[in-house]
Amino acid sequence: MDDPPRVGSTDVAVLPSDGGTNQPTVTEAPTTPTVTDSPAPTGDRTDPEQVAREFMTTYPRDVRELSDPTFLASLEGVNTALLDQVTDRSLEQAGHDSDETYERYAYTVTGTYQGQVQAFYSMVVARPAEPGEGGGAAENDLPFQVHSFDWAPGMIGDEDRPGPAAGKPVPITTEEREELIGQVRTDVIDPILTFDPDESPEQRQERLDELTVEPSTVTPPMSRSGRYAMIKETLSQTYSTEHGGPITITYAGTWVDPYDPTHNGSWSLTAAMAREDDDGFVVRSVEETAPSEGSG
CATH class of the missing domain: 3.10.450.540 (Nuclear Transport Factor 2; Chain: A,)
Known part of the structure; x- marks a missing residue:
C-alpha cells in the first residue's frame, strides 16, 4: 500500500489542520468555556481532572489507556520534542459542558519554557453522556478519555513571529475534531x-x-x-x-x-x-x- 501523497504532488484532497486554537473550547460542541469547580479526585478514570493530570505527566510516553481511539490514532507521527523542554507543569480547568453525546472538560497546562512561565497547551477530556446500562445520569461510571490537544497561542505564534510549535504535526485539535x-x-x-x-x-x-x-x-x-x-x-x-x-x-x-x-x-x-x-x-x-x- 502506497504512502499518502504529499501536498502539491497529486490532486488528492487534503483536509487542513489548524494546529491549535486561541481558546481551549470543547470538542464537538463549541461553547463559551465556563470555569466550574473541579470534581474531587476519585482515584479512577471517572474523574476528568485525574485523567488530564495523568496525561500531562505521562505524554509523550504511553498514553494508550488515557486516550480516545481517534485521539490515539492522531498521535502517530507527532513531533514531541517541545514536550521535553517544559518543566514545572501545572493544570487548571478552563471549561465544562455536556450535551446528549458527551460530557466534556477542558484543561490548560502551564509550564516553564526557556525560563518563562506560560500557557503550554490545552486538552479536552470527555466521556459518553449516556451512563452504563440501567444507570441514571448521576450513576455514569464510564471513564473519561483525552479527545483533543491544542497548543497555546504563544506556542503557535503568528505569520510574522511563528512560535516554537508552528508548522509541526500535532495531535488532533479541538476544532479539527469537530x-x-x-x-x-x-x-x-x-x-x-x-x-x-x-x-x-x-x-x-x-x-x-x-x-x-x-x-x-x-x-x-x-x-x-x-x-x-x-x-x-x-x-x-x-x-x-x-x-x-x-x-x-x-x-x-x-x-x-x-x-x-x-x-x-x-x-x-x-x-x-x-x-x-x-x-x-x-x-x-x-x-x-x-x-x-x-x-x-
Whole structure:
C-alpha cells in the first residue's frame, strides 16, 4: 500500500489542520468555556481532572489507556520534542459542558519554557453522556478519555513571529475534531454517492481518484434503469476508530427512488484517514457496508 501523497504532488484532497486554537473550547460542541469547580479526585478514570493530570505527566510516553481511539490514532507521527523542554507543569480547568453525546472538560497546562512561565497547551477530556446500562445520569461510571490537544497561542505564534510549535504535526485539535467529520462528508462522501447518468465509468473514476488515495469502488444508488439518481439522506455520522487503528468515520443514511418509492434502501460508508506530512489529513479509502434494497 502506497504512502499518502504529499501536498502539491497529486490532486488528492487534503483536509487542513489548524494546529491549535486561541481558546481551549470543547470538542464537538463549541461553547463559551465556563470555569466550574473541579470534581474531587476519585482515584479512577471517572474523574476528568485525574485523567488530564495523568496525561500531562505521562505524554509523550504511553498514553494508550488515557486516550480516545481517534485521539490515539492522531498521535502517530507527532513531533514531541517541545514536550521535553517544559518543566514545572501545572493544570487548571478552563471549561465544562455536556450535551446528549458527551460530557466534556477542558484543561490548560502551564509550564516553564526557556525560563518563562506560560500557557503550554490545552486538552479536552470527555466521556459518553449516556451512563452504563440501567444507570441514571448521576450513576455514569464510564471513564473519561483525552479527545483533543491544542497548543497555546504563544506556542503557535503568528505569520510574522511563528512560535516554537508552528508548522509541526500535532495531535488532533479541538476544532479539527469537530470540523473533520463534516469536511469528509461534504468533500468526499457526498461526491462518491453522487450518480450522474451522463458520466462514463472512466469519467466517474477519474473524478473519484481526486478524493481518496486508494481508488473507490463504491456504486452510488440509482434507478433500476440506471437513468437517474436517487434521493439520499444522511442519518448519522460518527467517529468509528478502533483502538490501535487509523482514524475512521462512518456515515449512514437512506435512499429512495423519487418516482418509485418501493425502490429504496440504506447506505453506509466508512472513510479511513491518514496524516499528511504538513499536518493535514487525507482520506486514504472509503469502504462500503453492503446497503439494503427495498423489495417492493
